[in-house]
Amino acid sequence: MSEIKTSGQTAERNSVISTRGLTKKFGNFTAVNGVSFDVMPGEVVGYLGPNGSGKTTTIRMLCGLLHPSAGLALVMGKDITKEPEQIKQEIGYMSQKFSLYDDLTVLENLQFYFGVYGVSRELERERTPEILRMAGLENRTNSLTRELSGGWRQRLALGCALVHQPKLLFLDEPTSGVDPVARREFWDLIYDLSSKGTTIFVTTHFMDEAEHCGRIGFMSFGNLLAFDTPTALKHKYLSGAAWSLDVTPLLEAVDLLAEMPGISQARLQGDRAQIILGSDSLTPDLLAADLRGHGITVNAIEPVEPTLEDVFNFLAKKGAAAVA
Amino acid sequence: MSELLLETRDLVKMFGDHAAVAGLNLEVHPGEMVGLVGPDGAGKTTAMRLIVGALHPTSGGIRVAGYDVPAQIEKAREHLGYLAQKFAMYGDLTIAENLEFYAEVFGITGEERIKRSRQLLTFAGLQKFENRPAAALSGGMQKKLGLATALIHQPKLLLLDEPTGGVDPVARQEFWHLLVGLLRGGSGVLVSTPYMDEATRFNRVVFMNKGKALLNGTPRELMAQLDGRILELSAQPQRLAHQVAQADPDVEDVNAFGDRLHLRARDANAVMNRLPGALVAAGVSMAHIRFVSPTLEDVFMNLLETK
Numbered sequence: 096m097s098e099i100k101t102s103g104q105t106a107e108r109n110s111v112i113s114t115r116g117l118t119k120k121f122g123n124f125t126a127v128n129g130v131s132f133d134v135m136p137g138e139v140v141g142y143l144g145p146n147g148s149g150k151t152t153t154i155r156m157l158c159g160l161l162h163p164s165a166g167l168a169l170v171m172g173k174d175i176t177k178e179p180e181q182i183k184q185e186i187g188y189m190s191q192k193f194s195l196y197d198d199l200t201v202l203e204n205l206q207f208y209f210g211v212y213g214v215s216r217e218l219e220r221e222r223t224p225e226i227l228r229m230a231g232l233e234n235r236t237n238s239l240t241r242e243l244s245g246g247w248r249q250r251l252a253l254g255c256a257l258v259h260q261p262k263l264l265f266l267d268e269p270t271s272g273v274d275p276v277a278r279r280e281f282w283d284l285i286y287d288l289s290s291k292g293t294t295i296f297v298t299t300h301f302m303d304e305a306e307h308c309g310r311i312g313f314m315s316f317g318n319l320l321a322f323d324t325p326t327a328l329k330h331k332y333l334s335g336a337a338w339s340l341d342v343t344p345l346l347e348a349v350d351l352l353a354e355m356p357g358i359s360q361a362r363l364q365g366d367r368a369q370i371i372l373g374s375d376s377l378t379p380d381l382l383a384a385d386l387r388g389h390g391i392t393v394n395a396i397e398p399v400e401p402t403l404e405d406v407f408n409f410l411a412k413k414g415a416a417a418v419a
Numbered sequence: 420m421s422e423l424l425l426e427t428r429d430l431v432k433m434f435g436d437h438a439a440v441a442g443l444n445l446e447v448h449p450g451e452m453v454g455l456v457g458p459d460g461a462g463k464t465t466a467m468r469l470i471v472g473a474l475h476p477t478s479g480g481i482r483v484a485g486y487d488v489p490a491q492i493e494k495a496r497e498h499l500g501y502l503a504q505k506f507a508m509y510g511d512l513t514i515a516e517n518l519e520f521y522a523e524v525f526g527i528t529g530e531e532r533i534k535r536s537r538q539l540l541t542f543a544g545l546q547k548f549e550n551r552p553a554a555a556l557s558g559g560m561q562k563k564l565g566l567a568t569a570l571i572h573q574p575k576l577l578l579l580d581e582p583t584g585g586v587d588p589v590a591r592q593e594f595w596h597l598l599v600g601l602l603r604g605g606s607g608v609l610v611s612t613p614y615m616d617e618a619t620r621f622n623r624v625v626f627m628n629k630g631k632a633l634l635n636g637t638p639r640e641l642m643a644q645l646d647g648r649i650l651e652l653s654a655q656p657q658r659l660a661h662q663v664a665q666a667d668p669d670v671e672d673v674n675a676f677g678d679r680l681h682l683r684a685r686d687a688n689a690v691m692n693r694l695p696g697a698l699v700a701a702g703v704s705m706a707h708i709r710f711v712s713p714t715l716e717d718v719f720m721n722l723l724e725t726k
Contacts, residue, residue, distance in 0.1 A: 147557030
């Protein structure tokens with residue numbers, strides 16, 4: 096039997112994560128509202144959404160740290176309400192605020208987590224050099240943790256989350272406060288783990304990181320609005336082509352563009368405006384003339400590939416409108 | 420030349436024998452937003468702490484709105500607003516109460532205190548939430564409240580240390596709109612960010628590493644330095660294409676961007692001529708390879724990796 100049923104809902108035992116109607120209320124406030132999805136072995140899933148949309152609450156339930164108010168979730172085939180302790184032993188969890196002991200060295204922090212997970216001495220001796228090598232921390236084993244920069248702390252936190260070789264890893268904003276170079280190195284580690292079969296469930300506010308995920312879940316006000324591949328999301332939620340505009344003054348132009356007929360959305364992208372077309376009848380020449388009529392200087396209008404930030408923009412506004 | 424809101428000259432801060440700031444020269448003019456970017460530990464936060472007088476410089480000079488820091492720090496602080504990465508906020512007080520508290524700290528009382536709190540609530544788009552305890556705010560709203568409290572005494576110079584870290588993309592754009600409104604009023608802003616996309620909108624960007632400014636220019640000037648050296652490659656399977664590109668002697672860096680690869684080349688024409696053949700020989704099918712515009716992230720990587 097590969098599925099279990101609770102109050103008419105069916106969850107998949109073969110999925111690494113399977114949720115059906117998963118809900119969490121804090122008093123009158125619904126933080127997570129009837130969320131259902133499946134994650135398959137080896138997937139890298141990005142879980143996106145505005146601040147406060149329920150991403151962290153979802154992860155805490157799936158890690159067995161919070162009890163759901165309603166619904167069902169299986170993690171590694173185990174019910175989160177019945178076997179939370181077992182789940183904690185089998186998964187890895189790392190957040191931006193992961194507990195590292197500042198007055199301990201890198202090695203001592205690792206040893207602490209080996210102890211927490213009850214890993215045998217023998218396995219600990221075998222795994223320690225592997226983890227240090229993976230995280231690039233071989234030369235820093237005796238550094239005090241408080242002396243590590245943000246990027247090195249993240250790597251150590253990741254190492255600590257991996258001491259028990261979990262097959263499923265939850266990462267909650269793992270790259271917040273980390274510089275661009277360290278961010279890329281961190282993602283190289285994630286890909287490495289993924290290629291060896293570890294399933295990854297990650298939240299981020301960096302849309303370029305989200306582009307690397309196999310599938311994306313999008314949360315808004317506790318609701319899961321979408322769950323699909325980046326390409327499918329762009330097809331489904333973007334009404335037309337994307338254009339990039341080199342215009343000044345930039346902010347006035349973005350505000351104007353957002354209100355123009357034939358344009359479904361406008362936002363800042365670097366030092367340019369990026370729009371998604373709402374109709375086929377608009378041409379760059381027509382648009383340029385219209386903008387100039389409003390006193391905007393137009394230097395260039397070029398077609399570009401839409402990004403997940405366009406999708407985020409669309410879904411965040413759709414989600415906000417739905418609860419307004 | 421307009422009056423300088425901020426000027427640092429050969430600023431140095433030693434911690435033991437480590438120079439956290441090692442001879443830094445910065446200028447911020449009215450209406451200007453200057454970005455500090457650089458790797459973790461580059462000295463960005465230390466520089467800001469020196470400017471607000473929270474740390475004393477080992478040597479060098481700082482002037483804020485014409486006043487010497489730390490000698491005239493009290494006068495300087497009247498013109499200085501600071502939003503730290505982790506700023507103090509009273510979680511059990513409402514948003515309005517937090518603002519009124521900060522007004523009192525700066526000696527703003529009576530009618531004026533209420534008036535400014537109201538204005539800033541409206542400015543930050545927080546009026547709907549004024550009675551909500553600050554602890555119940557989302558990350559984006561907390562940052563907006565932090566910005567509002569930093570503005571309560573109407574400072575000319577605003578220092579923002581990663582104000583949009585951990586904030587979602589839509590809230591980041593809203594925050595940006597608020598800042599540009601301030602610049603129009605003649606304020607100056609010194610801001611650090613980990614988002615290179617945001618840094619592209621600064622008037623000037625200062626790249627810091629090891630306590631020093633390595634580059635200082637408009638984003639377009641900085642990106643122009645890499646013109647003709649960034650290539651986009653679309654090929655499958657991507658992992659194999661990545662390896663083949665990495666092995667090319669003229670490719671300095673390969674970065675996955677969605678389903679494309681971005682290559683930074685020493686000699687891009689040589690790569691254009693050589694790489695398609697190498698990819699085919701390795702069994703990769705290539706859709707296209709073409710020149711693309713450099714981004715500030717490319718500039719960042721180039722600076723840090725070619726040393």
